[in-house]
Amino acid sequence: MGSSFFEKASSVATVAGFGFYMAAFGLLGVLPWLMTDKIAPVQSGRQFEQRFLPAQVPLDFRGHYKDLAAYRDGLYLGKKVYIAEGCWHCHTQYVRPVGNEAARYGPVSENWEYQNEMNLPQLFGTRRVGPDLIREYNKHSTDWHIAHFRNPTDVVPESVMPSYDWFFNSDGSLNDRGWAIVAYVQWLGSWRELPANKKEQG
Amino acid sequence: MTVQSTSPTAMPSDDVVNVTRVRWWLGAAFFWLFAAMLAGLIYSSQYLRMYVFPGIEYLSPGRVRVTHTSGVAFGFLVTSTLGLMEYVIPKLTQRPVLNQKVGWFAFFAWQAILVATVVGYLGFGQMQAIEWGETPVWIDPIVMVALVIVTANNILGPIFQHATKSGKGLYVSLWYFIAAFVWTGVNYFVGNFFPEYWVPGSAGASLTSMYIHDLVGLYVTPVGWGLMYYLVPVVLKKPVFSHNVSLLGFWALAFLYPLNGAHHYLHSPIPMWVQAMSVLASVGVHLVVYTVIYNFWQTLRQGGTDSYTKLPLRWFVAGAVSYLLTCMQCALHVTFTVQEHVHFTDWVVGHAHFVMFGTFSFFVFGFTVYLWPRVCGRTTWHSETANHYAFWLMAVGNLTMWLVLMIAGLIQGQSWKGLEPFTKSVTSSAPYWLARTFTGIAIFVGFSLMFWNMIQTARSREEAEYDPRTIPSPSPA
Numbered sequence: 001m002g003s004s005f006f007e008k009a010s011s012v013a014t015v016a017g018f019g020f021y022m023a024a025f026g027l028l029g030v031l032p033w034l035m036t037d038k039i040a041p042v043q044s045g046r047q048f049e050q051r052f053l054p055a056q057v058p059l060d061f062r063g064h065y066k067d068l069a070a071y072r073d074g075l076y077l078g079k080k081v082y083i084a085e086g087c088w089h090c091h092t093q094y095v096r097p098v099g100n101e102a103a104r105y106g107p108v109s110e111n112w113e114y115q116n117e118m119n120l121p122q123l124f125g126t127r128r129v130g131p132d133l134i135r136e137y138n139k140h141s142t143d144w145h146i147a148h149f150r151n152p153t154d155v156v157p158e159s160v161m162p163s164y165d166w167f168f169n170s171d172g173s174l175n176d177r178g179w180a181i182v183a184y185v186q187w188l189g190s191w192r193e194l195p196a197n198k199k200e201q202g
Numbered sequence: 203m204t205v206q207s208t209s210p211t212a213m214p215s216d217d218v219v220n221v222t223r224v225r226w227w228l229g230a231a232f233f234w235l236f237a238a239m240l241a242g243l244i245y246s247s248q249y250l251r252m253y254v255f256p257g258i259e260y261l262s263p264g265r266v267r268v269t270h271t272s273g274v275a276f277g278f279l280v281t282s283t284l285g286l287m288e289y290v291i292p293k294l295t296q297r298p299v300l301n302q303k304v305g306w307f308a309f310f311a312w313q314a315i316l317v318a319t320v321v322g323y324l325g326f327g328q329m330q331a332i333e334w335g336e337t338p339v340w341i342d343p344i345v346m347v348a349l350v351i352v353t354a355n356n357i358l359g360p361i362f363q364h365a366t367k368s369g370k371g372l373y374v375s376l377w378y379f380i381a382a383f384v385w386t387g388v389n390y391f392v393g394n395f396f397p398e399y400w401v402p403g404s405a406g407a408s409l410t411s412m413y414i415h416d417l418v419g420l421y422v423t424p425v426g427w428g429l430m431y432y433l434v435p436v437v438l439k440k441p442v443f444s445h446n447v448s449l450l451g452f453w454a455l456a457f458l459y460p461l462n463g464a465h466h467y468l469h470s471p472i473p474m475w476v477q478a479m480s481v482l483a484s485v486g487v488h489l490v491v492y493t494v495i496y497n498f499w500q501t502l503r504q505g506g507t508d509s510y511t512k513l514p515l516r517w518f519v520a521g522a523v524s525y526l527l528t529c530m531q532c533a534l535h536v537t538f539t540v541q542e543h544v545h546f547t548d549w550v551v552g553h554a555h556f557v558m559f560g561t562f563s564f565f566v567f568g569f570t571v572y573l574w575p576r577v578c579g580r581t582t583w584h585s586e587t588a589n590h591y592a593f594w595l596m597a598v599g600n601l602t603m604w605l606v607l608m609i610a611g612l613i614q615g616q617s618w619k620g621l622e623p624f625t626k627s628v629t630s631s632a633p634y635w636l637a638r639t640f641t642g643i644a645i646f647v648g649f650s651l652m653f654w655n656m657i658q659t660a661r662s663r664e665e666a667e668y669d670p671r672t673i674p675s676p677s678p679a
Contacts, residue, residue, distance in 0.1 A: 006449050007371025009362055009380055016377070016456035017384030021420070024460030025392060028412045028480070032473050033405035042402060084327030086264025096469035098542040099619045111471045114403030121331045121397040122406040124467055126414075128546035128614075129249075131624045153251075158625035160249050166259040 040112035048116050052191045060142040060186070064179045071183065078184025079118060081177050085164065092125035093134040093188065106135035106189070113191065130161060137189040145182045146174060218292035223305060225577045225660070227285025228570060230313055231278050232653050235563070238273025239646045241266050246642055249635040260324050268323050268336045274558055275334055275417065277316050282566045283425045284312070287379060288356060289573060290432045294373055295364035300355045308352045315345055333414045335394050342394045349390060353383040374448040378428030381456055385420035389413060404471040411480075412463030418557060419459045426562040427494065430518055433569050434501055437514050443500035451494040458486045468541040481536055488533035495526050513589055517568030520597050524560035527604075528553060543619065548631065548638075549611025552604045559645070560600040567596070567652065574656055584658035588651050595648025603641035610634035 005011050043051050049072075057071045065071040082088060094109040095101045102108050113134075114122060140148075147154055150168060152161040167178030174182065191197055244254050248263040255261040288305070292298050299305045319337050322328040328338035337345060361376050372380075393413020397406035435442055442448060461483035464476045502509040502519065509515045531553060535544050544550065575583050583589055610631050617627040 004371060006453060007377070009365035009372055009376070012372070012377045012380045013358070013384050016453065017381040018388065020456050021385050021388050021416075021460050024412065024463070025388075027461065028463050028476060029392065029396065029401070029405065029409045032408045032476050033401050035473050036403060036405045036471075081327075083331040084264075084329050085262065086267055086329065088331055089264065089267055092546060094467075094470050096542075096545075098469050098538075099615075100621050101618075103621060104618070104624075109471050111404055114407075114471065116402060119402035119406065120399065122403055122410065123331055124404075124407045124410075124470060126333060126466060126546065126550065128618075129628075156625060158629050160251055160628055162248060162253060162263050163257065164262075165257045 036111050036115065040115045043116045048118075050196050051194065052116055052118070054190065054194070058183075058186070061179070061183050064174075065183070074180045074183045075118070075187055077176065077180035078182075078187075079123075081167075081181045082123070082184055085181075088123045088125050090127060090129035090161070092128050092132045093123045094125075095132060095134060101132070105132050107192065109134060112197075130159075133185060133188050135189040136185050137187065137193070142182060142186060145185060146178075149178065149181065218296055218298045219289055220292075220298065220302060220305060221577050223309060224285050224289045224573070226309060227281060227288060228574065228577070229656070229660070230309075231282030231285060231566075232570075232656060234273050234277025234281055234316065235649065236653055238270050238277055239642075239649055241270040241273060243639070243642050243646055245270055246635070246639045249631075250639060259327075265323050265327065265329075268329060269320055271334065272319060272323070272336055274563075275422075276319070276337070279422050279558065279562060279566070281312065281316075282570070283422075283429065284308075284352065284356070286429050286566065286569050286573070287425070289577075290375060290429060291357065291360055291379065294376060294432065295360045297360040297363055300359040304351060304355045308348060308355060311344075311348045312352070315341060315348060330394065330398060332393060332397060332410055334417045335390075335410075335413055337394070339394075339398065342390075345394075346387075346391060349383075349387055353387060357383045373431075374442065374445070374452065375428040375431040377452050378424040378431070381452075382421050382424040382428070385416060385424075385460070389416045389420060393417070404467075404473070407467050407470060408464050408472050408476055411466035412460070414466055415463040416460060419462060422558070422562050423459070424455070426565045429569055430498070430522075430565055433514065433572060434498065434518060437512060437572060438501065438505040438508055440501065440504040443497050443504075447493050447497040451490060451497060454490040454493070455487070458483045458490060462487060465536045465541075468536075468538055468545065477538075481538065484536040485533050488529045491526065491529040495522060498522055513586075513593065514568040514572040516593060517564050517571060520593075521561045521564030521568065524556055524564065524600070528556045528561060531556075543615040544611050545615075546618075547611035547614040548607040548634070549615070552607025552611065555607070556600070556604045560604065564596075564600075567593075570652075570656070575659055578660050578662075580659060580662070584655050584662060588655040592648045592652035592655070595644050595651070599641045599644035599648060603638055603645070606634050606637045606641060610638075 049068075053068065053072060057065050057068055061071060061074070065074050095105045095107065097108045144155060148156070148161075149164045150172075151163045152159040164178075164181075167174060167181060169175050244261075245263055245267045247254050253263060288299065315337075318341055322338035322341065323336070326338075328340075329336045330339050330342070335342075357379055361372070361380055365372055389412075392409060393416070397410045397413075401409055431442060431448070462480050464472055464480035465484050468477050468481070470477070502515070505515070509519050534540055535549065535553070571583075571589060575581060613630050613634070614627045617630055618624070
């Protein structure tokens with residue numbers, strides 16, 4: 001038994017190592033990938049704009065973003081800032097069908113909402129030091145968000161969120177990163193209001 | 203079953219081990235853990251609303267947090283285990299790494315990668331939104347290359363040469379090492395590139411969860427146990443209890459562990475059968491854990507009181523107890539029912555600390571207590587007392603942190619489910635977050651004591667009692 005199949009370097013490397021991992025990759029990666037794409041194809045380009053962007057730049061952001069293309073670039077930058085500052089370590093982006101979450105946050109998350117390039121990589125998150133953000137659209141005013149990023153405890157006295165002074169110019173107005181993160185957070189969940197998506201919602 | 207395959211055998215000579223490089227790997231690893239623990243402490247002060255560096259972009263809590271987690275995972279656990287494997291693999295195979303120059307290159311390349319990662323996080327806000335994989339995207343391909351080099355040169359190279367020559371079955375530690383590096387090579391690629399560039403949404407989340415879980419489950423776990431399968435028999439001078447139980451433990455882990463991932467996103471839009479499969483596989487893993495723990499318990503019984511009087515073994519026993527508790531905790535909270543209450547809470551944070559610190563860092567500490575004086579050419583540490591204080595500070599700190607965070611997690615989960623205002627879950631957590639910081643201080647002080655002791659031991663190398671290249675070999679069981 002000194003050289004049984006189960007003790008050999010070759011079987012450990014190929015079967016236990018590569019084989020079992022690839023089996024798991026198929027089950028946890030490839031199959032869900034095919035399935036979700038079948039339920040709701042990944043939206044990019046024109047379809048992404050129709051399904052996930054408003055018809056016009058939202059009123060609050062017209063001062064900073066001249067047209068829809070600029071607003072869209074802002075959303076991308078906002079997502080970058082959201083990742084870079086580690087927002088996703090303390091805020092999640094999905095509502096579960098349990099724990100009274102629909103009552104607290106809004107509709108339970110569905111697959112089609114995440115099938116677009118803004119979810120590369122996805123930002124589901126695993127910890128809620130602060131609340132979930134996927135239904136943040138229109139929950140607070142844009143002014144509230146600006147004050148909140150400047151100093152969270154001014155608007156939520158119990159908050160443990162840090163302030164983000166580097167989202168602001170020296171005169172106290174938002175800089176590019178600041179506008180971008182506010183636009184991004186105010187965009188989260190807005191797609192549920194678009195006419196193109198009404199039929200998707202069960 | 204042969205005697206050779208149940209116990210690490212004595213080597214005729216220790217020339218095969220590059221002692222200098224083992225010392226460098228370990229020294230670097232302990233430096234990284236010192237930095238990572240400091241980052242963790244600083245981060246925890248944000249929860250007390252007494253952040254140490256308020257308003258400084260480059261030291262903001264979000265960026266310091268990833269310095270803590272990456273510092274622990276890549277800076278400490280990967281660096282230290284690579285060093286310990288540079289000792290264990292040559293010992294078991296009687297072969298040095300394929301090429302010493304490449305070995306040094308791998309060491310310095312890995313340190314450069316770690317420094318670049320921290321600079322990327324803090325200085326440039328470059329972070330990848332993959333948990334445990336936050337390493338900036340431009341560094342990922344370099345990590346892949348370094349991983350391939352170190353796998354070929356340090357791990358698979360010598361092991362396969364040895365396997366080809368001896369033609370016998372390998373010692374259990376080597377199965378774990380081979381599999382860990384095959385898994386991690388593929389896993390790093392899958393986890394860092396697929397969700398980032400090709401797979402969005404819930405399928406991307408499924409792959410991300412697989413990566414999160416497998417970095418711990420398919421690198422840290424197998425490498426940690428592989429090291430203990432070497433160290434425990436050597437210190438006890440007794441063979442591992444049962445070769446067949448070792449086989450069962452390894453193969454069952456290899457089959458079940460990769461399927462666990464999706465349990466990190468339960469009740470999410472990920473297809474339900476994937477979530478259910480991961481829950482079943484996770485409960486299965488918890489049964490596998492019993493086989494490994496049983497094997498070690500029976501091995502330790504042969505040594506009598508050695509298992510708690512000898513410090514390396516005491517670290518190991520503490521780590522194994524943490525492992526058992528953490529796996530029992532996992533089998534409980536991995537179910538859909540319990541996830542409803544504890545997901546997104548500090549319960550999970552406690553669980554993560556108990557695994558990465560309470561189990562596998564303890565294993566590394568135990569091995570370091572055994573090995574460090576030896577690679578410094580001494581028979582004893584600078585201070586045995588300091589090592590005992592370090593043990594108790596870290597062991598008590600670890601257990602208390604786990605308990606505190608579990609209670610905090612339950613409170614947060616119930617507060618949310620009870621539809622209290624969200625801020626109520628924050629204010630209710632405040633006393634627990636304060637307690638958590640104090641447990642962190644205990645751990646940090648304990649670790650600093652051990653780190654200081656290491657430096658003192660290394661500095662008195664000129665009083666060396668023997669040439670470190672001729673470390674007394676462990677005797678055969």
